[in-house]
Amino acid sequence: MKPAPLTCHSPTSLDEALRLLHDIGSEAKVIAGGQSLVPVLNMRLATPGHLVDITGLPGLDEIRVGAEAVEVGARVTHRQLERSPAAYAALPLLRQTLVNVAHPAIRNRGTTVGSIAHADPNGEMPMILALTGGTVTAVSVRGERTLAAADLFVGPLETVLEPDEILVCARFGRFPEGTRTGFTELARRSGDYALAGAALAVQVIAGQMQQARMGFVSVTEVPTVLDLTDLVAGRAADQSAAVAEAVVERVHAHIDPESDIHATAEYRRHLTGVLARRLLTDLTTGEPARTSEEALRGAS
Amino acid sequence: MTTDNETYDIEAGTELTEPVTLTVNGVDHRLDLPGRRLLSDALRHDLRLTGTHVGCEHGVCGACTVLLDGQPVRSCLIFTATVQGCEITTVEGIGDDPAHPSAVQQAFIDSHALQCGFCTPGFITTIEAFLTDHPHPTAEEARAAVSGNLCRCTGYQNIVTAVCRAAELKHEAGGAEECAGCPWDGEQS
Known part of the structure; x- marks a missing residue:
């Protein structure tokens, strides 16, 4: 299928892009990599009259690693972030998750910030932004504002962003010392949307678990964070099996999966519990190993 | 089809176009294309490079994969106007001679x-x-x-x-x- 007629604008400065968005109004849509947006347009689920392409803007293409966060510009592709040694060293969860985002051909074009603006509950990176306590910066002709992930997402494919705002960067928060992270998901085929997915960040100091938080893909309406600290704090990491049942129970109570032709809500709920237990076991017993997917498809 | 975004010249009954410069297999092309023209369609319809195949048109099947600055991408998920200045390689650019396949x-x-x-x-x-x-x-x-x-x-x-x-x-x-x-x-x- 082909998109409905539209005008594609290619501004060469951020000011020009913001002015275009302001002048055109709600008929305009920002496009970066377009890997989520173009399927929607091809299927005519959306028919904006104008696209404002931000891939030609100067800047917005940097990955900056700071003491508190990894900042990612709006033009950085999933693939560039996945392959950045500095980003991996600062926040391994980024690569651990990104290798699960669709296929390399999609990651070569799709942007991480774009997927956050798209706010698909099946998307991995909105959840990772929330799990890391991240923030985003949005700009418009009215100025700039910074939003916490918790304030950004309001529903499936819905954010608080105004039609004339551009998300210029996302900041993924770095975890405290001793934090181990992992991501796992189950999809019917490699690269498909996950039936269910989960990420865990658990801090282990001197063999004892401290803070722990978990995020989910495809089983919650918006990316929300489940705090598990009270269940695990002070317990020996190699005894995590003792709290696994309580963690799974907490997960089941937190998520709200829906049924579709691929899986029932009950199956997704069961699956998410299995993934949560697996993550907890993998991250707390022995040395945290890279997942096979990460080893296979990450940097080589 | 009706539209209120001025992409059609109603009197002439044609869709309005914009000039686009595209570099494919090392050759520069100047085309006049509607804003909605997908790269896959520009390659096949406008440049007659029909080696690139179009299957699902939503990025799942991979038949339309081309190289954009050397990296594989789905040409059905890219608007042609957004890749001006990039180097595009299609299957014809990899090997177009049956006597000398890549x-x-x-x-x-x-x-x-x-x-x-x-x-x-x-x-x-x-x-x-x-x-x-x-x-x-x-x-x-x-x-x-x-x-x-x-x-x-x-x-x-x-x-x-x-x-x-x-x-x-x-x-x-x-x-x-x-x-x-x-x-x-x-x-x-």
């Missing part, structure tokens, strides 16, 4: 890795880029490399074999060591 194309012939051939251009472009990054793939890496491309005929086993065979052919030709198009060289530990 290493990957020869490997597909050797390994019986195609039947109807509809998906093949997307595999050829994907594997070409993969082997530039991974000149010595294991069978497992080869399988992962083609996991984003669908084939409804062959069952994939022969395609995985062809990936490994192509790596061999490139080594025999001495071409695999000449990694010119890989932007990640030197950045990886």
Whole structure:
């Protein structure tokens, strides 16, 4: 299928892009990599009259690693972030998750910030932004504002962003010392949307678990964070099996999966519990190993 | 079809176009295209490069995969106007002479890795880029490399074999060591 007629604008400065968005109004849509947006347009689920392409803007293409966060510009592709040694060293969860985002051909074009603006509950990176306590910066002709992930997402494919705002960067928060992270998901085929997915960040100091938080893909309406600290704090990491049942129970109570032709809500709920237990076991017993997917498809 | 966004000249009954400059297989083209023209359609309809095949048109099947500055992308998920100034390589740019197939194309012939051939251009472009990054793939890496491309005929086993065979052919030709198009060289530990 082909998109409905539209005008594609290619501004060469951020000011020009913001002015275009302001002048055109709600008929305009920002496009970066377009890997989520173009399927929607091809299927005519959306028919904006104008696209404002931000891939030609100067800047917005940097990955900056700071003491508190990894900042990612709006033009950085999933693939560039996945392959950045500095980003991996600062926040391994980024690569651990990104290798699960669709296929390399999609990651070569799709942007991480774009997927956050798209706010698909099946998307991995909105959840990772929330799990890391991240923030985003949005700009418009009215100025700039910074939003916490918790304030950004309001529903499936819905954010608080105004039609004339551009998300210029996302900041993924770095975890405290001793934090181990992992991501796992189950999809019917490699690269498909996950039936269910989960990420865990658990801090282990001197063999004892401290803070722990978990995020989910495809089983919650918006990316929300489940705090598990009270269940695990002070317990020996190699005894995590003792709290696994309580963690799974907490997960089941937190998520709200829906049924579709691929899986029932009950199956997704069961699956998410299995993934949560697996993550907890993998991250707390022995040395945290890279997942096979990460080893296979990450940097080589 | 009605539209209120001035992309149609109502009196002339035609869709309005904008000039677009596109570099495909090393050749610059100047085209007048509607804003909604997908790269896959610009290649096939406007440039008559029909080697790029269009399957699902929502990024799932991989048949339309081309190289954008050396990296595989779905041409059905890209508006032509957004890739001006980029270097696009289609399957014709990899090998367009039946008498002299590229290493990957020869490997597909050797390994019986195609039947109807509809998906093949997307595999050829994907594997070409993969082997530039991974000149010595294991069978497992080869399988992962083609996991984003669908084939409804062959069952994939022969395609995985062809990936490994192509790596061999490139080594025999001495071409695999000449990694010119890989932007990640030197950045990886």
